[in-house]
Amino acid sequence: MHLTIDLTGRDVLVTGSEKSARQAVRRYQSSGANVYRLSTPEGVPGDGQLPERPFLVAVVDDGEAGWLPLVERCRDAGIPVAFEPAPGADGHVTLVGGGPGALDLLTVGAVDALRDADVVFYDRLAPYQELADLTSAELVDVGKQPGLHKVTQRDIEKLMVEAALLGKNVVRLKGGDPYVFGRGGEEVAACVAAGVPVRVISGVTSAISVPAAAGIPVTHREVSHMFTVVSGHAPLTEKEHTHLAGLGGTIVVLMGIGTLPQLAAGLRRAGMNSDMPMAVVERGYRPGQRTTIADLGTIETAATGCSNPAVLVIGEVVRVAEANRNHAEASAELSRLAASLLEA
Template sequence: MSEPNEPAGDELSTDESLGTVYLVGSGPGDPELLTVKATRLLEEADVVLHDKLPGPEILDSIPEDKREDVGKRAGGERTEQADINARLVELAEEGRDVVRLKGGDPFVFGRGGEEMVYLADHDVPFEVVPGITSAVAAPAAADIPVTHREHASSVSFVTGHEDPTKDGSAVDWRALADTGGTIVVLMGVGKLPEYTQELVNAGMDPETPVALIEKGTRPGQRVARGTLDTIVDARDDAGIEPPAVTVIGGVAGVPEVLE
């Protein structure tokens, strides 16, 4: 963590006219799962730059005149990351304290690491405020433990939406299949057919339980269940849409014993 007004790096800024940027995780969407610190910073901030993922109740609690929507949607409207980075520096140089509000945790597939490095490179004071990641919270809200002594002693978090400018996928699905344990995929609704087939091709049992949790912890939460072989049809039948979390492994079948 970089102390407020002390950016990380070899040289610390002594410019007291600079504002501080807080990289804040908003949690999975339920406003009661927002941390006490995040709540305080939202109240105190001069400006809040937010993604699409924080729950609407959280966003509605922020005065409209200090909110800036810099969110992204796969295949839809988006604010380029370079523009977000530049805006954070611009606001801090104006002396304003900024909350950069992200869904879940800022360092779990949230580009918080990129923004932190950019701020440090520009000698802007920052602080990272962790949030509850939906990779754990959404399954929990659906009564799915990501680890369980009888089913999984490890858990792997995977993005289903990689940087499109990369030459290829950095996700080794074969290695994940061999590792065992639970696989949690964030932002993976659209590519569900591809990676479930990759896992089957890598030797994972087609009958492995799978669950899709849409809007986990929020009003309107829905869950579709199936196996690697059937989950795509279950997704289509239920009309599951982003934001949703995919849970693959024996733990996804645990809720069945509760029914």
């Protein structure tokens, strides 16, 4: 159960050891609460003045069993108790797949990792605009844009490792999935080389989710039983064009606007039919999402003005999406017609 409550100006007592409770304290402070601390079940010098009757008691699981009597007293007095999970071991890195940018496509594991983070290094394709609602950690923008890498990949890895070695819980929040053109393997290798514990939380890859947002299935029975995911950052070789054209199925290209002319021409030279349907899905799951549909022979003209972030889809599955869309529009029109006849 996830509850949202306004704690502005409310007295909240956070229990637990200093190390275990630090992130919970930061979270409640960021919510506007007046935060008080109790470090041991018996109370210790330095805990300071405690509220006579807190609005909420947040009990952090620090491994100390002695908090149970306090919990029982709070329940008897009608004071709400929230149980806070203990953060993981200090000084580790978690690579988190942020999905295509939609907050509701973050995994439970991603939300938990963000909650317990001390610092988050995020990309521009991750759902960064909502981060302040998900974590009280320090937020560091290390996002790359085409032709503009304000923080290099090596510098990102260095920042992650340095923060973890200082004892911080680090989240590297990436768009899509860390292991699908996300350079996650390089970042894991940098952590391993430095002796920093690291784990990976998979994300919803835009290779599947963004076409789905436009109603395009990457596979469909009796139409396509395979799909190939290609990076569009650099032009493909003639050999790669020939290989792709001969595979069949669906081709999904990530961030391929810049190389779209070379890709379309190369696939045509490799023997793919010019009437093969193709879609460009821009800004999937974001404001201004737009889908442009044409065929391999005309897509370069049709896609004039399209820009990244975008996903290209090449294959007969694009026709499936168009057929479904036309059917839905026809059904809606029939429903409107029937309603008007009934009113008459």
